[in-house]
Amino acid sequence: MLSTTSCLANVNCREKMPTAMDEEERKLQRLKAAVHYTVGRLCQSIGEDHQKEFSRQVIAAIAETTFRQCDIFAKDLEAFARHAKRSTVSVEDVKLTARRSTALANFIQRKSEEIASANQEQRDTRKKIAGKRKNTEMV
Amino acid sequence: MAESSAEITFKKETVSKLLSSFFKDEKTKVGADAVLLMAEMLHVFVQEAAQRTIKQAEAEDCDRMDIEHFEKILPQLLLDF
Numbered sequence: 001m002l003s004t005t006s007c008l009a010n011v012n013c014r015e016k017m018p019t020a021m022d023e024e025e026r027k028l029q030r031l032k033a034a035v036h037y038t039v040g041r042l043c044q045s046i047g048e049d050h051q052k053e054f055s056r057q058v059i060a061a062i063a064e065t066t067f068r069q070c071d072i073f074a075k076d077l078e079a080f081a082r083h084a085k086r087s088t089v090s091v092e093d094v095k096l097t098a099r100r101s102t103a104l105a106n107f108i109q110r111k112s113e114e115i116a117s118a119n120q121e122q123r124d125t126r127k128k129i130a131g132k133r134k135n136t137e138m139v
Numbered sequence: 140m141a142e143s144s145a146e147i148t149f150k151k152e153t154v155s156k157l158l159s160s161f162f163k164d165e166k167t168k169v170g171a172d173a174v175l176l177m178a179e180m181l182h183v184f185v186q187e188a189a190q191r192t193i194k195q196a197e198a199e200d201c202d203r204m205d206i207e208h209f210e211k212i213l214p215q216l217l218l219d220f
Contacts, residue, residue: 012141031160034153039185045144046189047204052196054189054204061209062188069184069220071166074161081167087170089158094176101219104183111179115172 035070036063073097091115150179165203188216 039062043054079091091112098108147199159167169177169186196204 001185008203027156028160031153031157034150035157038147038149038153041147041184042144042182043189045142045147046186047193049144050197052193052202052204054192055206057206058192058204058209061206062185062192065216066181066185069217070157073160073180074158075163077158077169077173078162078164078167087164087166087168089146089167089173091170091172091176093182094173098180104220107183108176108180112172112176115175119172128144130193136168 030064032067035067035125039063039066144154149181151175151178154178154181184220187219191216 036059040059043059043062047054076097077089077093080096081087081089084090084093095105095108095112098104151174151186154177155169158169158177173200188209193210194203195208195212196202199208203207
């Protein structure tokens with residue numbers, strides 16, 4: 001039997017209807033957790049390369065900072081797309097967010113070229129497969 | 140064999156949902172290639188944060204990265220991005 005005190009303490013209390021805000025909050029928490037997970041693995045790997053260890057506090061701080069940096073990136077991306085009268089953020093918008101550091105801008109430029117050539121390879125492979133099918137059908 | 144840090148990436152679904160959650164206009168979307176590129180941006184961001192923290196700890200002759208090392212490199216990290 002649920003007493004009032006345990007009901008207040010229990011987040012999954014049946015008396016409380018889940019509001020839209022709770023759903024938003026839960027979604028945000030899941031995203032934070034996903035970021036924290038990847039950040040943790042990355043930090044562990046980089047730490048191993050240097051034979052040093054990151055404290056849990058530092059990993060949490062880097063994860064939180066990364067999460068907040070995403071907010072800044074997202075707002076910038078949205079503003080750039082809107083400025084170009086688009087509703088879909090493009091690769092050009094992403095390149096703009098990397099403008100502050102030349103090294104970063106060059107790195108992002110290289111990555112965008114890799115992605116573009118990977119796409120082209122995929123398209124060529126699909127064309128080949130489609131072409132082969134056509135030839136077998138025509139026989 | 141431990142995976143190299145280059146192989147540990149943010150999932151594109153996570154990046155996409157993350158960015159979307161911060162947009163002011165719900166009509167704003169992110170193109171597929173843009174998502175991949177943003178995943179790279181975030182990867183570099185975390186790598187920089189981690190590596191600068193390590194350098195700071197090494198400069199102070201510490202074996203372990205603690206919060207003060209991160210705090211010291213944080214301002215410049217944010218300015219550089």
